[in-house]
Amino acid sequence: MRSPIPDYLAEALSHVVSNTSGAPAGYIPELATADPRCLAAVFATVDGEVYGAGDVDAPFTIQSISKPFVYALALADRGFDAVLDKVGVEPSGEAFNEISLEDGTGRPLNPMINAGAITAHSLTGAEGIDPAGRMARVVGGLSAFAGRRLETDESVWASEMEHAHRNLAIGHMLRSHDILTDDPHTVVEGYIRQCSLLVSARDLAVMAATLANGGVNPCSGERVVLAPVVRQVLSVMSTCGMYDAAGDWATQVGIPAKSGVAGGLIGALPGQIGIATFSPRLDPHGNSVRGVSLFERFSSDMGLHLMEVPPAARAVVRSNHVVGTGPDAVRVLQLQGGIRFAGGERVVREAVETLGAEPRVALDLTMVSSVDDVARRMLLEVARRLTLEGHDVYLVDPDSMLPDPDPGDGGRVIVVADLDTLDPQRLPST
Numbered sequence: 001m002r003s004p005i006p007d008y009l010a011e012a013l014s015h016v017v018s019n020t021s022g023a024p025a026g027y028i029p030e031l032a033t034a035d036p037r038c039l040a041a042v043f044a045t046v047d048g049e050v051y052g053a054g055d056v057d058a059p060f061t062i063q064s065i066s067k068p069f070v071y072a073l074a075l076a077d078r079g080f081d082a083v084l085d086k087v088g089v090e091p092s093g094e095a096f097n098e099i100s101l102e103d104g105t106g107r108p109l110n111p112m113i114n115a116g117a118i119t120a121h122s123l124t125g126a127e128g129i130d131p132a133g134r135m136a137r138v139v140g141g142l143s144a145f146a147g148r149r150l151e152t153d154e155s156v157w158a159s160e161m162e163h164a165h166r167n168l169a170i171g172h173m174l175r176s177h178d179i180l181t182d183d184p185h186t187v188v189e190g191y192i193r194q195c196s197l198l199v200s201a202r203d204l205a206v207m208a209a210t211l212a213n214g215g216v217n218p219c220s221g222e223r224v225v226l227a228p229v230v231r232q233v234l235s236v237m238s239t240c241g242m243y244d245a246a247g248d249w250a251t252q253v254g255i256p257a258k259s260g261v262a263g264g265l266i267g268a269l270p271g272q273i274g275i276a277t278f279s280p281r282l283d284p285h286g287n288s289v290r291g292v293s294l295f296e297r298f299s300s301d302m303g304l305h306l307m308e309v310p311p312a313a314r315a316v317v318r319s320n321h322v323v324g325t326g327p328d329a330v331r332v333l334q335l336q337g338g339i340r341f342a343g344g345e346r347v348v349r350e351a352v353e354t355l356g357a358e359p360r361v362a363l364d365l366t367m368v369s370s371v372d373d374v375a376r377r378m379l380l381e382v383a384r385r386l387t388l389e390g391h392d393v394y395l396v397d398p399d400s401m402l403p404d405p406d407p408g409d410g411g412r413v414i415v416v417a418d419l420d421t422l423d424p425q426r427l428p429s430t
């Protein structure tokens with residue numbers, strides 16, 4: 001069978017192809033020459049499957065889509081405190097190149113506008129690193145997100161440098177507030193080089209999927225940044241990624257996203273997919289016209305809005321039944337799926353309401369795919385309380401969803417290999 005997903009993507013492209021409104025960015029002369037007919041959409045799943053339609057391998061410069069990734073590198077290299085000290089996380093509601101800093105602190109409002117992104121660039125690499133080392137860190141880091149070596153488009157870089165007065169003004173203003181401590185010209189040069197890295201829609205989808213996948217590139221398997229960094233980056237993308245269109249975007253599309261003036265657009269839906277589109281004509285906010293319309297379509301066709309999630313807990317308790325009779329009876333609570341707080345609460349409730357009569361209780365995690373930290377504590381607390389009430393608590397956990405199950409404080413869990421072992425005749429003696 002042929003996968004219907006590329007066909008769906010091709011059909012989505014056919015719906016926007018007639019929209020020729022907007023224009024390629026004009027303020028960087030080299031970008032104005034982009035072929036406005038280029039059009040691509042790519043999905044990359046968090047387990048590394050990539051689907052695309054259109055010009056998926058056409059190269060273009062990453063521009064502002066570099067910002068969330070470089071912010072991630074700065075957080076990873078310098079730590080949260082050092083970065084937050086210099087760049088805020090408040091949406092500015094202003095254009096990407098607005099010359100504005102927070103009152104009082106002089107910090108740029110967020111890392112998605114140029115002032116914050118120039119600062120984030122200066123915070124990559126170890127403290128005191130030279131500009132060449134910093135650039136190598138940025139190129140290496142972004143390449144790890146993409147899973148292949150990225151290269152600079154020297155002519156776009158030179159073209160933007162020739163007209164970089166506004167970014168240089170921002171750089172000097174940041175230097176005057178000691179937000180930048182290095183030579184502002186050198187930092188802005190590096191920032192513009194970062195924006196001039198060549199990517200394809202395919203690369204961008206994999207980069208976005210790396211964020212959606214908690215920081216591990218799903219194609220190369222490389223851990224690029226840690227999960228807390230990804231959480232910070234996606235949060236800032238969701239509030240600030242689309243500049244002065246961020247509110248519209250959050251309500252209509254609801255996917256943490258970032259656009260670039262070369263026409264790229266990415267979205268990262270945590271735990272599901274990375275999406276990228278490419279079409280060079282921009283709206284007045286500097287976002288790709290067809291890209292925005294494709295994302296609106298994807299979000300509504302496929303229910304991708306972040307605020308629209310299925311009830312996670314309803315199906316966590318797959319069955320609750322008794323095996324055997326009398327003193328040998330075992331109450332088996334068979335759980336399934338990913339268990340987080342709401343799922344943990346369902347298990348707690350099931351335990352409170354139905355466990356009691358049988359002396360033996362088994363938690364069967366054979367069909368469980370993940371247990372987060374709070375759910376782990378809840379399951380172990382159920383086990384502890386049951387032990388204190390005189391039950392023997394067994395755990396069937398072939399995939400180690402609950403490693404080292406120690407409920408502490410008088411609790412005890414007896415790990416058994418499978419449900420068959422729970423045959424009263426074969427249970428390990430207690």
Ligand SMILES: NC(=O)CC[C@H](N)C(=O)O
Binds near residue numbers: 064097167260
């Ligand atoms: N929004 C963007 O993509 C802007 C990036 C561009 N290099 C700039 O700094 O102006």
